[in-house]
Amino acid sequence: MLKKKLFWQAILISILACVVVTMFAAWLAREQAKEELQTYLKDVAEQAMLRSDRAFTVSGNILDKLDRSDLKDCSEAHQRQLSIFIFKELFVRDVLYAPNQQVQCSQSSRVVYSLPPRDQQTISGPSLWFAFKGDLFRPSVLYGSGPHYAVLNSQYLVDILPVKKRELCIEAVLNNRVLAKTKGTPAHDNSWLQQSKVSLSNPHYVITAYLPPKELQRAWLGYFKDWLPLGFIVCVLLIGIIVWLTRRSFTMGLEIIEGLQLGEFVVHYQPMVALANGKVCCAEALLRWQRQNGSKISPDLFIGYAEENGQINLLTQFVLETVITDLAKLSHLDISVSVNLAGADLASPLFVENLAVLCRKYQIAPSRIELEITERSFVLGQSAINTISLLREAGHLILIDDFGTGYSSLSYLHHLPVDLLKIDKSFVQALGSGAATHHVASHIVQMAKDLGLEVVAEGIETSDQAEILKEMGVEWGQGWLYAKAMPFDDLCKFLQPSTTTPFKPLSSDPLPDAV
Numbered sequence: 238m239l240k241k242k243l244f245w246q247a248i249l250i251s252i253l254a255c256v257v258v259t260m261f262a263a264w265l266a267r268e269q270a271k272e273e274l275q276t277y278l279k280d281v282a283e284q285a286m287l288r289s290d291r292a293f294t295v296s297g298n299i300l301d302k303l304d305r306s307d308l309k310d311c312s313e314a315h316q317r318q319l320s321i322f323i324f325k326e327l328f329v330r331d332v333l334y335a336p337n338q339q340v341q342c343s344q345s346s347r348v349v350y351s352l353p354p355r356d357q358q359t360i361s362g363p364s365l366w367f368a369f370k371g372d373l374f375r376p377s378v379l380y381g382s383g384p385h386y387a388v389l390n391s392q393y394l395v396d397i398l399p400v401k402k403r404e405l406c407i408e409a410v411l412n413n414r415v416l417a418k419t420k421g422t423p424a425h426d427n428s429w430l431q432q433s434k435v436s437l438s439n440p441h442y443v444i445t446a447y448l449p450p451k452e453l454q455r456a457w458l459g460y461f462k463d464w465l466p467l468g469f470i471v472c473v474l475l476i477g478i479i480v481w482l483t484r485r486s487f488t489m490g491l492e493i494i495e496g497l498q499l500g501e502f503v504v505h506y507q508p509m510v511a512l513a514n515g516k517v518c519c520a521e522a523l524l525r526w527q528r529q530n531g532s533k534i535s536p537d538l539f540i541g542y543a544e545e546n547g548q549i550n551l552l553t554q555f556v557l558e559t560v561i562t563d564l565a566k567l568s569h570l571d572i573s574v575s576v577n578l579a580g581a582d583l584a585s586p587l588f589v590e591n592l593a594v595l596c597r598k599y600q601i602a603p604s605r606i607e608l609e610i611t612e613r614s615f616v617l618g619q620s621a622i623n624t625i626s627l628l629r630e631a632g633h634l635i636l637i638d639d640f641g642t643g644y645s646s647l648s649y650l651h652h653l654p655v656d657l658l659k660i661d662k663s664f665v666q667a668l669g670s671g672a673a674t675h676h677v678a679s680h681i682v683q684m685a686k687d688l689g690l691e692v693v694a695e696g697i698e699t700s701d702q703a704e705i706l707k708e709m710g711v712e713w714g715q716g717w718l719y720a721k722a723m724p725f726d727d728l729c730k731f732l733q734p735s736t737t738t739p740f741k742p743l744s745s746d747p748l749p750d751a752v
């Protein structure tokens with residue numbers, strides 16, 4: 238059943254991992270494609286603006302020269318002079334001589350007619366006609382302030398041939414009117430990529446280069462193909478890791494049982510002290526697993542696994558037996574040991590009886606074995622609370638471990654058969670740090686005092702934290718400031734009769750009514 242669950246879990250995670258990797262590669266490719274095309278469009282718009290600026294500047298200079306010349310009589314010499322400029326500059330289609338807006342001649346004609354009203358006047362002065370026809374065969378841009386006017390090929394203004402050929406569309410707009418544009422009609426929304434360039438000499442003159450969505454698609458596909466091999470390798474690696482972890486999970490249950498038989502598990506002890514004088518009152522039993530190959534497996538990993546997969550009762554039994562035999566060797570010291578219990582221990586009908594048998598066998602007073610229960614255990618309901626009451630009646634002190642991280646509320650807590658609260662190390666480490674949770678410890682202490690419970694603070698690493706906790710009224714503490722978890726032999730050396738003090742919380746008197 239478990240194997241099946243793990244198998245499907247692994248398949249699902251592998252698929253998810255591959256989907257995430259593919260989506261990431263697709264996103265990366267899209268960002269790269271967008272960046273490349275935006276740079277391209279910017280470049281094109283700049284080139285078109287240079288071309289446009291040059292066309293107007295050169296036209297202005299030509300017209301200036303013609304206006305300053307004496308030839309203004311539509312004579313052959315005058316018309317020849319006009320044609321010289323037309324041949325010199327590709328974008329000039331014709332030059333008109335039109336004093337007082339009356340066309341007298343162009344380079345090749347002497348048809349007389351009036352200029353239509355101008356469309357716009359540019360900032361620098363000259364007038365503009367957007368689609369001037371006159372007697373010409375194609376509408377063009379007419380530009381000038383008279384008497385000479387240049388007929389410009391509007392297409393030239395936007396006629397850019399970029400190195401990379403794409404379905405490009407360029408528009409030159411003056412005062413919101415399209416002056417010139419290449420083929421194609423861009424959608425003026427976000428679906429087309431676009432980049433604009435404003436003319437330095439005329440802020441109302443803007444050239445915008447557009448690319449249709451299919452160009453983005455094409456570029457994206459190119460980049461995506463580039464990323465695929467790497468994405469594939471990452472997927473294979475991830476699947477490898479998932480398969481490895483799953484295989485490990487398949488076998489971890491058996492390995493725990495095997496580890497117990499091979500003596501790979503040992504119990505370490507972390508002293509708990511009275512904050513007032515630093516004397517050791519208790520030690521927490523913490524399980525360690527060192528494989529025969531020398532590798533160490535973290536309790537966070539194997540305890541969680543054993544809790545979920547049914548080996549935790551075996552581990553707790555091992556810890557209790559070890560602790561009780563070790564305590565029997567410390568009969569000369571007034572010290573107790575606390576043991577972590579899991580929800581499954583409390584759910585076992587034989588647990589209370591087994592513990593009593595062990596204590597009797599090694600002649601250990603139950604008060605020397607304290608039991609740490611996390612808030613999560615209470616979620617198991619009335620049967621767990623009944624077991625805890627029985628354990629407390631038998632003489633064991635009950636501590637709520639990791640307090641503050643679980644489900645207990647003030648109203649819930651005063652019905653529970655417990656003796657001490659153990660503030661979770663995350664709140665202790667937040668003390669004086671300015672972290673958002675730095676007030677939580679003092680609230681917990683206040684709550685405990687109101688309920689007549691004593692408090693143990695775990696995870697004390699600095700003397701500042703110890704001082705703050707003492708000032709709050711916390712009686713007991715545990716953490717690397719005092720000692721890390723150590724093997725039993727080291728604990729024996731660490732403990733001297735003068736360094737211990739009995740651990741007798743105020744509330745170890747009669748049991749409150751449990752619900």
Ligand SMILES: Nc1nc2c(ncn2[C@@H]2O[C@H](COP(=O)(O)O[C@H]3[C@@H](O)[C@H](n4cnc5c(=O)[nH]c(N)nc54)O[C@@H]3COP(=O)(O)O)[C@@H](O)[C@H]2O)c(=O)[nH]1
Nearest residue numbers: 523524536537540556577578579639695696697698716717
């Ligand atoms: N049901 C059982 N659970 C057990 C048992 N043995 C361990 N555990 C649980 O595994 C979790 C991880 O334990 P561990 O890696 O041993 O870490 C403990 C301490 O080493 C650590 N600690 C102690 N002082 C400090 C400190 O100053 N700073 C710091 N960063 N860490 C410190 O804290 C862990 C003790 O946690 P707690 O039990 O909440 O008091 C852990 O949840 C264990 O409970 C077992 O036999 N049975």
